[in-house]
Amino acid sequence: MEEKPAAAMDTGPAAAGPPPVIRLENVYKTYDLGEIQVQALRGISLEVKLQEFAAVMGPSGSGKSTVMNILGCLDRPTRGRYFLDGVDVSQMSKNELARIRNRKLGFVFQQFNLLARTSALENVELPTIYAGIPPEERAKRAMESLERVGLADRAGHYPSQLSGGQQQRVAIARALVNRPSILLADEPTGNLDSRTSVEIMEILQTLNEEHGLTIVMVTHEADIARFAQRTLEFRDGKLRRDALVRDRSLAREVLLTLPTADEQAAEEAEEQARREKLARADAEA
Numbered sequence: 001m002e003e004k005p006a007a008a009m010d011t012g013p014a015a016a017g018p019p020p021v022i023r024l025e026n027v028y029k030t031y032d033l034g035e036i037q038v039q040a041l042r043g044i045s046l047e048v049k050l051q052e053f054a055a056v057m058g059p060s061g062s063g064k065s066t067v068m069n070i071l072g073c074l075d076r077p078t079r080g081r082y083f084l085d086g087v088d089v090s091q092m093s094k095n096e097l098a099r100i101r102n103r104k105l106g107f108v109f110q111q112f113n114l115l116a117r118t119s120a121l122e123n124v125e126l127p128t129i130y131a132g133i134p135p136e137e138r139a140k141r142a143m144e145s146l147e148r149v150g151l152a153d154r155a156g157h158y159p160s161q162l163s164g165g166q167q168q169r170v171a172i173a174r175a176l177v178n179r180p181s182i183l184l185a186d187e188p189t190g191n192l193d194s195r196t197s198v199e200i201m202e203i204l205q206t207l208n209e210e211h212g213l214t215i216v217m218v219t220h221e222a223d224i225a226r227f228a229q230r231t232l233e234f235r236d237g238k239l240r241r242d243a244l245v246r247d248r249s250l251a252r253e254v255l256l257t258l259p260t261a262d263e264q265a266a267e268e269a270e271e272q273a274r275r276e277k278l279a280r281a282d283a284e285a
């Protein structure tokens, strides 16, 4: 049997196919706290390709948020290089980074970070102001974004009038409003129950597959990571494992197996009634 020359061999999940939109080369990040220095990232090299959906995993303190902040141009590496769409952004000024962020990137966080006394529509509209979208187009764009996450009918609601899952959908709509090509999500389901988490995964999978968004999502839950195509596992500021997801979960299918909120409430009420009946029987005995 003929052996393949080393240069032509597959070097991992990132080896073939579309070009990388994200490339980190030997990235270090050190937080200087005066007395001590925290080495949050210690030589990270990785690529994320166009229209990929990758999950960043790892224990608390392993460097997940630090790497996301660098990918999101919110922070710069101490050492090493970051190529975004082929352009080295690791040495850019804060203003240049802000411009790139506005154009190319959308963010979703664990805390939804919505303004409380502001309607869903206005929350979603906010980034269009900074991006210089003409005023007459802002509301239309915001409405389109809300439609994408299935919340057009809640446009006038305030965050306090929405469930956690709905608030996170508003936050996703806000992340999409400037039409980014990359979505970065740091523990987007960290504050949500399991069904709602899968509903959020359904939105991310649809954005990835039907709208071609490249997605990088942090999660420490293995079940949630399985909705991505690929997992990047961090430990102690290093990338320990980079693997394709086998038997990827499809949110649309998983949702069919989970009870709806109404069914869950009915089940709980039934359980409660059963417990009360037992307690009464005990008391009478």
Ligand code: ADP
Pocket (backbone or CB within 6 Å): 031, 033, 038, 039, 040, 058, 059, 060, 061, 062, 063, 064, 065, 066, 067
């Ligand atoms: P993760 O998101 O995986 O929990 P982080 O990237 O937030 O991890 O943190 C990695 C390491 O860097 C931790 O030791 C954390 O305490 C430290 N760290 C994170 N942000 C800062 C900061 N702004 N200043 C100092 N240390 C920080």
Ligand code: MG
Pocket (backbone or CB within 6 Å): 064, 065, 066
């Ligand atoms: Mg974190």
